[in-house]
Amino acid sequence: EVQLVESGGGLVQPGRSLRLSCAASGFTFDDYVMHWVRQAPGKGLEWVSSINWISDTIVYADSVKGRFTISRDNAKNSLYLQMNSLRAEDTALYYCAKNLYGSGCFDYWGQGTLVTVSS
Amino acid sequence: IVLTQSPGTLSLSPGEGATLSCRASQSVSSSYLAWYQQKPGQAPRLLIYAASSRATGIPDRFSGSGSGTDFTLTISRLDPEDFAVYFCQQYGSSPYTFGQGTKVEI
Numbered sequence: 001e002v003q004l005v006e007s008g009g010g011l012v013q014p015g016r017s018l019r020l021s022c023a024a025s026g027f028t029f030d031d032y033v034m035h036w037v038r039q040a041p042g043k044g045l046e047w048v049s050s051i052n053w054i055s056d057t058i059v060y061a062d063s064v065k066g067r068f069t070i071s072r073d074n075a076k077n078s079l080y081l082q083m084n085s086l087r088a089e090d091t092a093l094y095y096c097a098k099n100l101y102g103s104g105c106f107d108y109w110g111q112g113t114l115v116t117v118s119s
Numbered sequence: 120i121v122l123t124q125s126p127g128t129l130s131l132s133p134g135e136g137a138t139l140s141c142r143a144s145q146s147v148s149s150s151y152l153a154w155y156q157q158k159p160g161q162a163p164r165l166l167i168y169a170a171s172s173r174a175t176g177i178p179d180r181f182s183g184s185g186s187g188t189d190f191t192l193t194i195s196r197l198d199p200e201d202f203a204v205y206f207c208q209q210y211g212s213s214p215y216t217f218g219q220g221t222k223v224e225i
Binding site: 095106 | 151153155161162163164165168169174175206208210211213214215216217218219220
């Protein structure tokens, strides 16, 4: 059974940093592109970033480019999101999502970890 | 690519059919369009990918159609568990984008 479990969220002041983690199991992690998607409270979905299996293709949404860094450790079956210079508008539930093979859509999602940016 | 979903809210009864629309601001390449269902407090669930292919385990009352800029999700007979918010997503070009959602309510 595919499982994605996010952690690392919390309350943080504007301008500070936070690192999210996603522990994956139930599939061959290093075969798949992985993504972060976020959802502000009561709002829609926003794709944040994607990373391919060998970490040589990485893309970001313009809203986080230069501030967030996605990475993965295939030996640990883990995905990460380093978030720097956080803003109030980054407040959201952050989901880790597995790519449907050969596509760019998301066939499995974690339950999310909540990031709140507030002073 | 901006995706606009309509209507914003659909009020229906169990057993009725539902038609949800997703319109793109420019053509979605290779029909790389997906649909997701989200219930309160839950993560989204993939229903349809490549505009018309059902994801694993999705009942056949869900179907997707369309190409270019106009896409449709059809639910043939609403089951009580189908009342939720539905999002479309295009993955034909970066950045991947989502529609704002359609709420299907009783």
